[in-house]
C-alpha cells in the first residue's frame with residue numbers, strides 16, 4: 001500500500017461500518033455523496049452515513065434509522081470497482097428514481113412507528129458491548145442466549161407486550177447466518193421442533209419469551225454476522241434467524257419474504273399477501289435473469305484436473321445392511337439413453353468414487369447418507385439416479401396447474417448453491433419431459449410461484465422459500481418420492497433443522513418409509529448424524545469417501561500466524577503475488593466483507609463481494625463477475641463457503657478463520673475441485689483462533705500438509721473440550737457412521753475398499 005493511501009486503522013475494521021452495508025445503504029451513501037458533491041462515494045462497500053432500513057430479504061432484524069458513527073469513508077476511483085459490487089452502486093446512484101426511492105422506503109418505516117416500550121435495532125452496538133450484554137443474559141439451557149426480536153443488540157429487547165411484537169423481518173432463507181449453528185458440536189443437543197414452534201409463536205405473539213436464553217434454537221443472533229463478534233467463537237452462539245413459524249391459529253404460516261410494520265401491530269405478512277393486502281412493506285422485486293437456453297451453455301463445464309484419476313485410490317467405506325455393489329462405469333448404471341447422452345455432453349467419462357457407490361444405492365431405492373470430499377461430484381451422485389428412476393417410472397409431463405406436485409424436492413442452504421444444483425438438474429434432464437424448477441429467497445415470490453405453476457417435477461429450493469410456497473399451497477407434497485438434503489449437516493443443524501422437520505411432518509408429505517431420503521455433505525458431525533435418523537429409514541446406508549470431514553488433499557494448505565492488525569497488509573501482499581488468479585477471500589462478518597472489499601478496491605485490486613446483506617441481484621452479479629474473471633477477487637462470508645463450484649478458483653484465503661473446522665473444510669474446498677489443484681492460505685490469529693489449533697493440526701496432517709511448529713505448540717497448549725484429535729478409525733476416516741458406535745459392528749455390514757477395486761460388500765469387513 002502506498003504511503004499516501006488512506007488506510008483505515010486497525011480499529012477501523014470494527015468501527016468503519018457499524019452496520020452492515022446494504023445496497024440501499026450504498027444508495028443512500030451515494031445520494032449523500034452526490035449531495036455533498038462527492039462523486040464516486042457511495043459504492044456498496046462504502047459505509048453509509050445514515051443507516052436505513054435494509055430492504056434485502058436476508059436481514060430479518062429490525063429496520064432502523066440510526067445515526068451513524070463517523071467512520072472510514074473511502075473515496076475511491078470508480079474505475080476500480082466491478083459493476084457487481086461497486087459499479088452498480090455508481091450507476092444506481094446516478095439514477096434519480098432509485099435515489100428518490102430511498103426516502104420513500106425510509107418514510108414507510110418511520111410512518112409505521114415503533115410501538116412504545118420496544119427497543120429497536122441495537123445493531124450498531126459494537127462487539128464488546130454485545131458480548132457484555134450477552135453475559136448478563138439469563139441462561140436457561142438450550143442453545144445460548146436468545147435473540148431479541150427486532151434487535152441487533154441482545155439484551156435490551158422489550159417485547160413483552162403481546163401486541164407489540166417486533167419490528168423485525170424475516171428472511172426467506174436463512175442461509176447466510178452462520179452463527180446459527182456455530183458451536184453446535186461443542187454444545188451438543190438439539191432442540192426439538194416442537195419447541196421451535198413454541199418459539200415461533202412467541203416471536204409472533206411477542207410475549208416476551210425471547211428475552212434471554214429460553215432454550216429453543218435460541219434465536220440468538222449476533223445479527224451482524226455471519227459472525228459479527230469474534231468473541232463467541234469458541235463457545236458457539238447458537239442463533240437462528242428464526243425457528244419455524246406456526247400460525248397461532250393452528251395452521252402453518254408461510255415464511256415471509258418480508259416482515260413489515262403494520263399499523264400498530266407488526267405482523268407477519270408474506271410478500272404475496274403484502275401485495276394484495278393492507279401492508280405496504282418493502283417488497284422484493286428481483287427477478288433473476290433466466291439461465292441461457294442454448295445447449296452449449298447448458299452443458300458448459302470445466303476440465304477435470306490432473307488428480308482426477310487419483311480418486312481411484314481413495315478409500316471408501318460403506319456401512320449398513322445389504323449395500324448394493326458399487327459400479328465402475330456409467331454404463332453399468334444402466335441409465336436411459338437420454339441421460340447417457342447428457343452425461344457425455346457434460347464431459348463426464350468416468351465416475352468419481354462417491355458416484356460409484358451412491359448411484360447404485362439410490363437406484364436400489366435405499367436411503368443414503370453420503371460423505372465425500374469437496375468438489376468430488378456429489379451433485380451428480382444424487383441427480384443421476386433420481387432422474388433415472390423418474391424416467392423409468394414415468395413422470396407426468398409438466399402442465400400448467402395452480403398447485404404442482406413434484407416428485408423430488410432438493411434443499412440446500414444457500415441461494416447460489418441451490419441455483420447451481422438446479423442448473424445441474426436442468427443439464428442432466430435436458431431432452432426429457434422432467435422439469436426442474438428453482439426457487440429461493442431474495443427474489444420476487446410471484447416469480448417463484450409462476451415458475452412452479454408452469455410445471456415442476458424437481459423442485460430445488462432454499463428452505464425458507466420452500467416453506468413459504470408450501471404454505472401458499474402452490475406445492476403439494478403427496479407425490480414426493482425423493483427428498484435430498486445437500487450440505488445435509490447444515491440443513492439439519494439448528495439453523496435449518498426446525499424447518500426440515502416441519503417439511504417432513506407437513507400434511508401430505510410421505511413418511512420416510514414412503515419416500516427416499518438422501519443426504520450429502522463433505523462433513524457430517526456425529527450429533528447431526530444422529531438427528532438425521534429421524535429423516536431416514538432405519539436401514540439407510542452410509543457412504544464415507546476418503547477423508548470425510550477432512551480437507552481435499554488437492555488443496556495445498558498453508559497456515560500463517562498473522563495478527564489482526566497485520567492482516568490487511570499481508571492480504572495485499574499475497575494478492576499482489578497471486579496476480580490475476582481467481583481468489584476467494586473469506587472473512588467472518590458481512591461488515592468486514594464490505595470493508596475488505598472496499599479496501600482492496602482502494603488498493604486497485606479488482607474485487608467484488610458476496611454476503612447476506614447484499615441484495616440478491618448484487619450477489620448474483622458479484623458471482624458472475626467473479627466467475628467470468630472480471631473481478632478475480634471475491635470477498636465472501638461463509639455464505640459462499642459451501643457447495644459453490646466455480647471454475648478456476650486457484651486460491652482461497654481465510655482472512656479470518658471460521659469458528660468451526662467443518663466450515664474451514666468447506667471454505668478451502670472452493671478450490672482444488674474435481675481433480676484440479678488449489679491453494680489455501682489461512683491467517684491464524686492466536687487470540688481468537690486458538691480453539692481451532694487442534695482440529696487444524698489434524699486436518700492438515702490428515703491431508704499430508706506441513707504443520708507449522710508454532711501451530712502444533714498452540715494446539716498442544718490449548719485444551720479443547722471434547723476434541724480427541726483422532727477418530728476411532730485410526731485417522732483414516734475423520735467421520736464415521738455413528739450407528740457403529742452404538743450398534744456394534746456385528747449388526748452392521750461395513751465395507752472398506754479403494755474405489756478402484758469396488759468389491760461387493762462383505763460382511764464385517766472393515767478398515768480397522
Ligand SMILES: Nc1ncnc2c1ncn2[C@@H]1O[C@H](COP(=O)(O)OP(=O)(O)OP(=O)(O)O)[C@@H](O)[C@H]1O
Nearest residue numbers: 348350351352374375376377378379522643645674
Ligand atoms: N464424473 C465426473 N466427471 C467429470 N466431472 C465431474 C464428474 N462429477 C462431477 N464433476 C464436476 O466436478 C465439479 C464438482 O462437482 P460437485 O459440485 O458436484 O462437487 P461436490 O462434491 O458437491 O462439492 P461440494 O462438497 O463443494 O459441494 C462440478 O463441476 C461437476 O460438474
